[in-house]
Amino acid sequence: MVERPDGLEGTGFFATSLEKVVGMARKNSIWPLPFATSCCGIEFMATMGAHYDLARFGSERLSFSPRQADLLMVMGTIAKKMGPVLRQVYEQMAEPRWVLSVGACASSGGIFDTYSVLQGIDRIIPVDVYVPGCPPRPEQIIDGVMKIQYLVENESLRRRDSAEYKAMLNQYGIE
Amino acid sequence: MEEVKQQFTDQAYQEEEKQYSYLNLGPTHPATHGIFQNVLKMDGEIIVDAEPTIGYIHRAFEKLAERRPFNQITPITDRMNYCSAPINNLGWHMTVEKLIGADIPKRVQYMRVIIMELARITDHLICNAVIGVDTGALTGFVYMFQQRELVYEIYEEICGARLTSNIGRIGGFERDFSPKAWEKIHRFLKEFPKVLKEFENLLERNRIFMDRTIGVGGITGERALEYSFSGPNLRAAGVDYDVRVARPYSSYEDFNFIIPVGTNGDVYDRFMVRQGEMWESLSIIEQAIKNMPDGPFHAKVPDFYLPPKEEVYNNMEALIYHFKIVMGETDVPKGEVYHCVEGGNGELGFYLISDGGRTPFRLHMRRPCFIYYQAYPEMIKGSMLSDAILTMSSMNVIAGELDA
Amino acid sequence: MEGTALEKNIAVLNEKFEGEILHSAMLYDFPTITLKKDKIIEIIKYLKDHTDTKYHYLTTLCGIHYPELNQIAIMYQLHNMMSGERVRLKIYLPAENPQVPTLTSVHASANWMERETFDFFGVIFTGHPNLKRILNVEDMIVFPLRKEIPLEDQVRVDKNDTMFGR
Numbered sequence: 001m002v003e004r005p006d007g008l009e010g011t012g013f014f015a016t017s018l019e020k021v022v023g024m025a026r027k028n029s030i031w032p033l034p035f036a037t038s039c040c041g042i043e044f045m046a047t048m049g050a051h052y053d054l055a056r057f058g059s060e061r062l063s064f065s066p067r068q069a070d071l072l073m074v075m076g077t078i079a080k081k082m083g084p085v086l087r088q089v090y091e092q093m094a095e096p097r098w099v100l101s102v103g104a105c106a107s108s109g110g111i112f113d114t115y116s117v118l119q120g121i122d123r124i125i126p127v128d129v130y131v132p133g134c135p136p137r138p139e140q141i142i143d144g145v146m147k148i149q150y151l152v153e154n155e156s157l158r159r160r161d162s163a164e165y166k167a168m169l170n171q172y173g174i175e
Numbered sequence: 176m177e178e179v180k181q182q183f184t185d186q187a188y189q190e191e192e193k194q195y196s197y198l199n200l201g202p203t204h205p206a207t208h209g210i211f212q213n214v215l216k217m218d219g220e221i222i223v224d225a226e227p228t229i230g231y232i233h234r235a236f237e238k239l240a241e242r243r244p245f246n247q248i249t250p251i252t253d254r255m256n257y258c259s260a261p262i263n264n265l266g267w268h269m270t271v272e273k274l275i276g277a278d279i280p281k282r283v284q285y286m287r288v289i290i291m292e293l294a295r296i297t298d299h300l301i302c303n304a305v306i307g308v309d310t311g312a313l314t315g316f317v318y319m320f321q322q323r324e325l326v327y328e329i330y331e332e333i334c335g336a337r338l339t340s341n342i343g344r345i346g347g348f349e350r351d352f353s354p355k356a357w358e359k360i361h362r363f364l365k366e367f368p369k370v371l372k373e374f375e376n377l378l379e380r381n382r383i384f385m386d387r388t389i390g391v392g393g394i395t396g397e398r399a400l401e402y403s404f405s406g407p408n409l410r411a412a413g414v415d416y417d418v419r420v421a422r423p424y425s426s427y428e429d430f431n432f433i434i435p436v437g438t439n440g441d442v443y444d445r446f447m448v449r450q451g452e453m454w455e456s457l458s459i460i461e462q463a464i465k466n467m468p469d470g471p472f473h474a475k476v477p478d479f480y481l482p483p484k485e486e487v488y489n490n491m492e493a494l495i496y497h498f499k500i501v502m503g504e505t506d507v508p509k510g511e512v513y514h515c516v517e518g519g520n521g522e523l524g525f526y527l528i529s530d531g532g533r534t535p536f537r538l539h540m541r542r543p544c545f546i547y548y549q550a551y552p553e554m555i556k557g558s559m560l561s562d563a564i565l566t567m568s569s570m571n572v573i574a575g576e577l578d579a
Numbered sequence: 580m581e582g583t584a585l586e587k588n589i590a591v592l593n594e595k596f597e598g599e600i601l602h603s604a605m606l607y608d609f610p611t612i613t614l615k616k617d618k619i620i621e622i623i624k625y626l627k628d629h630t631d632t633k634y635h636y637l638t639t640l641c642g643i644h645y646p647e648l649n650q651i652a653i654m655y656q657l658h659n660m661m662s663g664e665r666v667r668l669k670i671y672l673p674a675e676n677p678q679v680p681t682l683t684s685v686h687a688s689a690n691w692m693e694r695e696t697f698d699f700f701g702v703i704f705t706g707h708p709n710l711k712r713i714l715n716v717e718d719m720i721v722f723p724l725r726k727e728i729p730l731e732d733q734v735r736v737d738k739n740d741t742m743f744g745r
Contacts, residue, residue: 035203037209037210037231037232037574038209038232038254038257038574038575039253039254039257039338039339039575041209042257042258042301042338043337043338045301045320046320046323046324046327046338049316049317049320049321049323049324050317050318050320050321051320051321051324062205064204064205076232077232077234078232079230079231079232079233079234079578080716081230081231081233081715081716082202082210082231082232085202085203085231089203109732109735111239111250111251112234112235112239113730113731113732113735114234114235114238114239114730114731114732115235115238115723115728115729115730115731115732115733116233116234116235116714116715116723117234117235117732119732119734119735134339135338135339137337229713229714230712230713230714230715230716233714233715235723235730237699237724238723238724238730239730241730242730273607274607398687400635400636400660401686401687401688402687402688403636403637403638403686403688414660416660421660421663422663510606510607511606511607511609511611512606512607512609513607513609513656513667515638522638524638524639524656526639526641526654526656528643536643537643537644539639539641539643539654541638541639541656545691545695546639546688546691546692547688548691549687549688549690549691550687578714579714
C-alpha cells in the first residue's frame with residue numbers, strides 16, 4: 001500500500017496539493033524502457049524475475065516503445081556506434097522522463113576505456129541516477145529505481161517548463 | 176483503363192514491379208535479445224533478404240588485452256559471453272597455463288568441470304527460456320530464472336560475484352569450495368532436475384510450441400560446417416563435434432556423457448539439443464562430485480598465483496611474488512598458443528601470442544557467436560518475420576561475444 | 580606423434596607446392612606453417628580437398644601486426660573434424676597496403692572474419708563480396724588494432740597520467 005500524502009482531513013473529504021497526488025501516482029506507476037545492451041541486461045532480467053520482482057515497485061510494465069515510457073534504464077556498454085541510437089530513443093520519449101544509468105559502463109565507460117566505447121552516457125543525454133557496479137546486483141538496481149521514485153515523487157510539476165531545465169537540455173543539444 | 180487492367184493481370188509485369196518493403200529490425204527492438212540491426216527486405220510477411228549490422232557494443236577486447244597483464248585479462252573474458260562467464264574465465268586460465276606449462280592438480284580440474292557445467296546449464300537455461308518467451312510461454316522464463324538464482328548463489332559462495340564471476344585464478348582457485356558451497360551445489364542438483372523436467376513437459380510436446388519451431392530456421396550440416404558453426408547449433412544440424420570430446424581439456428576424458436545431436440538443425444532441434452545438454456551437464460557434475468579427488472586446490476605457479484596473506488607478511492619471496500602479481504609485472508615465456516574450450520555457444524578459442532613481456536603481444540578470441548551469426552540471413556530467407564525472431568533467439572547470439 | 584602431424588602437413592604441401600613453405604614448427608600442440616603469401620588460397624583449397632588432410636573447417640582467421648617488421652601476418656586455423664587434426668597457416672604481408680585474395684570462395688565463414696580483419700588491420704581481401712567495416716563505425720579512418728593506434732578514448736580529461744602510466 002502507498003502512504004497517502006500529507007493533507008487536511010475531515011469527515012468525507014481529504015485535501016492536499018495536486019503536486020503531491022500526481023507525484024504519488026507517478027511514483028508508483030513508472031513504465032521503464034529497458035535499454036539493455038550487455039551484461040547488466042542479464043542482471044536486469046534477474047531483477048524482473050520472480051526472485052527480486054521489480055513489480056513490487058509498480059514498474060513491471062515494460063514499455064519497449066519510447067513514446068510511452070517514463071524511465072529510460074540504460075544497462076550496459078554504450079559504444080560510439082550505439083550513441084546516436086540512444087540519443088534518438090531519449091529524444092523520442094515524452095516529458096516527464098527520467099534516466100537511470102545502470103552499471104559502470106553506462107555511467108563512465110567502466111573498464112572499457114577504449115576507442116570504441118562512449119565514456120559515460122552523460123556525454124550525450126542527461127542522467128538522473130547512476131547505479132555503480134559491474135554489473136550491479138539486482139538489489140542495487142532496485143535501489144536505483146527507488147531513488148528514481150524519490151525524484152519522481154518530489155518533482156515540482158513546473159520543473160519541466162522552467163528555463164533552468166531547458167538550459168540543461170540545451171547543454172546536450174536537445175531542443 | 177485497359178492498360179491498367181492489363182498491368183494487374185500480367186504476371187511478368189507484376190514480378191518486375193513487385194514492391195518490396197524494407198523493415199528495420201533493431202538495434203533496440205524488444206524482440207532482438209541484444210543489440211543487432213537487421214534491415215529486412217520483405218515481400219509481405221516473407222523475408223526476401225536480410226542485411227545484418229553488428230558492432231553496437233564493440234568494446235575492443237582484443238586491443239584491451241594487449242595492455243593488460245595476464246591475470247587482469249580474466250575480467251575482460253567475463254564480459255564476452257556473460258551468460259556463461261565462468262567458462263570464459265577458465266578457458267583463459269587454461270590458455271595461460273598451457274603457455275607457461277603448469278601442471279594442474281586433478282582436484283582443480285574436477286572443480287573446474289563442476290563450475291563449467293554449471294555455467295553451461297545457466298547459458299542454455301537462458302537461451303531455452305527465451306525461446307519459450309518468443310513462442311509465447313513466459314511461464315518457463317520465470318521458473319528458469321529462479322533456478323539461475325540458485326546457480327548464482329553457488330558462484331557467490333565460490334568467488335563472491337554473481338554474473339561476471341572472475342572465477343578462479345591462473346593455476347587453480349583462490350580457495351577450496353566451502354562446505355556451504357557444496358551444500359548449495361547439492362541443493363541445486365536436487366531441485367533443478369524437477370524444474371527442468373517441468374519446463375521440458377511444458378514445451379517439448381506442446382502442440383503450439385512444436386508448430387512454431389519445427390522446420391523453422393533450419394540449416395543443413397554441410398552448410399553449418401561451411402559457416403564454421405560450433406556448439407549446440409552445429410550439433411542440432413547433426414554434426415557431433417564437441418570440443419570436450421574431440422580435444423578433452425580439464426580431465427573431460429574421465430567423464431561419461433553423450434553428445435545430444437539433432438537432425439534438421441531447426442529451432443526445435445536446437446532447443447532439444449540444449450535441453451539434452453543440460454541433463455548431461457547435470458550428470459557430469461554428479462560424476463565429478465562422486466569422483467572428486469583430494470589434493471591441493473591450486474597448482475604451484477608462484478608467478479601467477481597469489482601467495483596466502485600470512486606468507487606475504489612473513490616471507491620475503493612471497494612478498495616479492497605478491498607485489499609482482501598485483502602490479503602485473505610477471506613476465507611469461509615467449510610462445511604462441513591456441514586453446515579452445517566448449518563454451519556455451521561452441522568452440523571458444525584463445526589464440527595467444529606472447530613476446531615474453533608482461534602483457535600478451537596479441538590475443539585473438541575465437542568467438543563462436545561472431546562466426547555463426549553470419550549465416551543468419553541465409554537461415555531466415557523465405558521465412559516469416561516472427562520466425563526470424565525465433566531463429567535469432569534459438570541461435571543464442573550474445574551481443575558481448577558477437578561484438579568483442 | 581605430434582612431430583608426425585607437422586611432417587605430414589609438410590609432405591602434403593610439398594607434393595604440389597614445393598618451395599612455398601618458409602618456416603614450420605610445432606607450437607605447443609599446433610603445427611604451424613608459414614607460407615609465401617601468393618598462393619595461400621590455392622593451398623587452403625588444396626588442403627581442403629586432399630585426402631590426407633581434408634581440412635574442411637575454418638576454425639578462425641585473424642591478423643597480427645608486427646610493427647618492428649612493418650608487416651601484418653594473417654593466421655588461418657584449419658581443422659579436420661574426422662581425424663581431429665588441425666593446422667595453422669601464416670602469411671606475412673607488408674603493413675602498407677596489405678592485400679591478399681579472399682577466402683570466401685573456399686570457406687563461407689571467412690566472410691565476416693575477413694571483414695573483421697579489414698576493420699582491425701586494414702587488410703584488403705581482394706574479391707571479397709562485401710568488404711566494409713563490421714564492428715567499428717563506418718567513418719572511422721584508422722585501423723585500431725595496429726600497434727601505433729592508442730587504445731584509450733582520447734576525449735577523457737579526468738585521467739591524470741603523471742603518476743601512473745595508463
